[in-house]
Amino acid sequence: MSNPATVIAAGGVVWRERNGTRQVLLVHRPRYDDWSLPKGKLTPHEHVLIGARREIEEETGQQVVLGPSLGVQRYTVRKNGGTADKLVHYWSATADEDAEFEPNSEVDKVAWLSVDEARDRLSYPRDVDILDCLGRVVPVVATLVLLRHAQAVKRKEWESKDTVRPLDTTGTGQAERLTGVLAALGVNKIISSDAERCVATVTPYAASIDRHIHLWPEISERGFGADADAVRGLADKAWKPGKVTVVCSHRPVLPALAREFGLRVGKFSPGAFLVAHRLGDGRLIYERFGAP
Template sequence: MTDSTVFAAGGVVWRLVDGKLRVLLVSRASYRDLTLPKGKVEANETLMETAVREIREETGIRVSLGIPVGVSHYRLPNGREKIVHYWAAEATDAAIQTSTFTPNKEIAAVEWLSLKKARARLSYPVDREILESFAARVDEGVLRTFPLVALRHAKAKARTEWEGTEGERPLTTRGRRQANALVAPLLAFGVRRIWSSPAERCVRTVTPLSAALGRRIERTELISQEAWEIGASDAKTVVRARVAARKPVVLCSHGPVLPDIMTELAYTTGTMPGAYLGSPSNLDTAAFSVAHLSVDDPGSGIIAIETHDPRF
């Protein structure tokens, strides 16, 4: 990877029409091609934000990201490398009804096609590879998913610099910036519920998200560090309830508690715990891991996990 690398993001946008799967391709006016919706990352933007923004700009459809379905690498005519990250993204009936798409100088048309027709009509092999990855997930029956996000609180004032109680330890200036920067990436995954340790540093981390959603923060000592330190935490109860609810949710907690949350998530979903949980559990402040679970059968295992570092 070099400074000349171009990063981009997009999605395989899908919907069911009379029970039949259709995916959305865009026809670009200037290139006269048929491709997946995608675009370049803008300054101070995460890949997730880019994917959601570009899909909306090119198709008029608001989506939330589902499972990751691949990364394409290729050379541009000028010799620069381009890396594009893709997620599956359902176009709900409501999103279709409120679509703002009209043909324009960039996108001449959008087309809903079957997987077979989409394979045949896509203009580029790299797009077909992404579509094949998506099709494999369809064959596995894991298309409809919801995210459970494990989030470590943003940067807080050091214990040695704080004279108050541990639960009242506040965020630093950097931590407040991190909290604000978390809103758009978490919204990209469709998070709608917020559960948090009652510690000030956790609550303040998700306060901007709460304001953006217009939803309250559900506080529970069961995932607090103070409870963990005395052996009174209970990640199992929290995780099981959230998995059973099958709603997109973020759990904001502490470094020592996160491994328990991820381990209980594995057990709750019928997934064998293992080394793969190491990185998703060992998060820096304001980093988060997204576990994608089946809406139809959340006990069928963790479908995918992705981990994202803080912007600041």
């Protein structure tokens, strides 16, 4: 008997550099007596990035920042007396600082090991495959999050100036949930159009980390309509080495911004975003996400 519902999970390869050696963090699960990468199932309606960060912290005690994707595992698990497909998303992850691990019923031991030692210690070949992807996506020089503002009150329902048109109830919820997403990505620089709906989208996160929002009128609909060439030269201000920058703008402006930033971009629904990483070898890698 098979259960058609797919189990969605997320986790990461937590890594650090020590004395010129790259180390990764593995967890031991007493229930299975195995060594694996930290991961776990998402809670209902949880964004996959938030779930990955939460599961890593719960299993290792490390509060991490997520970097580039390391791929997806697909395999079958037992569920409700039958079987179900399991889909596990992995990201590279760096810890802000060392944290003390407290053993629990799910994970009783953790170990920092060199990549070669970890490859030998891991219990599952599929985890080795994910680990082997780490070297292809680090180091990251800079990260850029290109974001469309959350859902706003419809134009036809708003009688005042468009620049002060606010988020609606759905959009306010999206902005609040984006706080966890941007935290998982380690965003530390915030840029926004000066339109109210963009500013309101990033304000909850800015408040949570006590950071200033840099307003760029030229990436508002009004500013872009007045001078479409004004977005030229903004890439150098957005791509900052060592920074994780979010840029919040509008649907008509995003294609031009993407071209300026060196990205390929399609349509964005309200609250959707793209995460791009510039690697040490000059490559750009990125992935798209829907609104949280």
